[in-house]
Amino acid sequence: MTETTSTSPPTSTSTGEWLLQARGVTMRFGGLTAVDNVDFGVREQEIVGLIGPNGAGKTTFFNCLTGMYRPTSGQVLFRGRRLPPKPQAVTRAGVARTFQNIRLFNNMTALENVMVGRYCRTKSGAISAILRGPRFHREERETRERAYELLDFVGLRRAADHLARNLPYGDQRRLEIARALATDPSLLLLDEPTAGMNPQETREATDLIFRIRERGLAVVVIEHDMRFIFGVCDRVVCLVRGRVLSEGTPTQVQTDPRVVEAYIGGSEASAEEDSPAADKAAQPTEEAPLGGEES
Numbered sequence: 001m002t003e004t005t006s007t008s009p010p011t012s013t014s015t016g017e018w019l020l021q022a023r024g025v026t027m028r029f030g031g032l033t034a035v036d037n038v039d040f041g042v043r044e045q046e047i048v049g050l051i052g053p054n055g056a057g058k059t060t061f062f063n064c065l066t067g068m069y070r071p072t073s074g075q076v077l078f079r080g081r082r083l084p085p086k087p088q089a090v091t092r093a094g095v096a097r098t099f100q101n102i103r104l105f106n107n108m109t110a111l112e113n114v115m116v117g118r119y120c121r122t123k124s125g126a127i128s129a130i131l132r133g134p135r136f137h138r139e140e141r142e143t144r145e146r147a148y149e150l151l152d153f154v155g156l157r158r159a160a161d162h163l164a165r166n167l168p169y170g171d172q173r174r175l176e177i178a179r180a181l182a183t184d185p186s187l188l189l190l191d192e193p194t195a196g197m198n199p200q201e202t203r204e205a206t207d208l209i210f211r212i213r214e215r216g217l218a219v220v221v222i223e224h225d226m227r228f229i230f231g232v233c234d235r236v237v238c239l240v241r242g243r244v245l246s247e248g249t250p251t252q253v254q255t256d257p258r259v260v261e262a263y264i265g266g267s268e269a270s271a272e273e274d275s276p277a278a279d280k281a282a283q284p285t286e287e288a289p290l291g292g293e294e295s
């Protein structure tokens, strides 16, 4: 995927400053409580995994963090300030995300998709854009250069002029990450970034996340692939039925009997049937009851 590779192991920054804090976040849809009084935090340059069986509330929680949903109760703080429940304001504050179902502009090129992400940081107003003055041209040139640099970073420079819809699935996922990075975030939220990827692409995604951290970002990743999660994260939080069931280092969470039970046990048996992760997660081994290092 990328021209350069990083072999950085996960580096815990658990004593760093809180970048994002969610306090008592609850999201109800009618009678259904999808997210139930969740406390959650991410520190600077930390990589945090959010796991849980299907329907646990992971994506709904991301939607609460990114202003797509206004939580029924609770609050989300970013650098100590309350984040307004408006997606554009959240992006401007420095939080970017990708989606479980890829949301690219299919009829635009890869380069144009990344440039669109950048526009939330440019200053040219409508008048300048219409008149095409010097400021507009300078910003447009800078936006293009930055977009090329990000395509390079995710290993897609060669595909800059390809329409997004013609890119292979794995490339579309990386393009979404490049577009999110174009907004200059401090925190990147990835919703199932390796879904549909083959093992080689998944290894490359791990490397990409480490390199994103090296650029100074924190990352929160929702994923069903437990090997990927436990190989990339400093800390893992497991949600079940909207509540935090377990939280800790990858080793602590993957050996937590409650987590094993949630994926393979009786009370959550339906989760096993539903979850594409279950095949991967529910393969207890002596070393790694829920996945473990990439073999």
Ligand SMILES: Nc1ncnc2c1ncn2[C@@H]1O[C@H](COP(=O)(O)OP(=O)(O)OP(=O)(O)O)[C@@H](O)[C@H]1O
Pocket: 029, 032, 034, 052, 053, 054, 055, 056, 057, 058, 059, 060, 061, 100
């Ligand atoms: N807009 C909505 N309206 C009503 N119910 C919703 C809505 N969005 C999610 N839900 C419900 O909230 C619960 C949590 O869903 P959510 O998609 O957040 O789970 P998830 O952990 O992301 O699942 P998955 O791993 O399958 O993506 C589910 O029962 C879902 O049906």
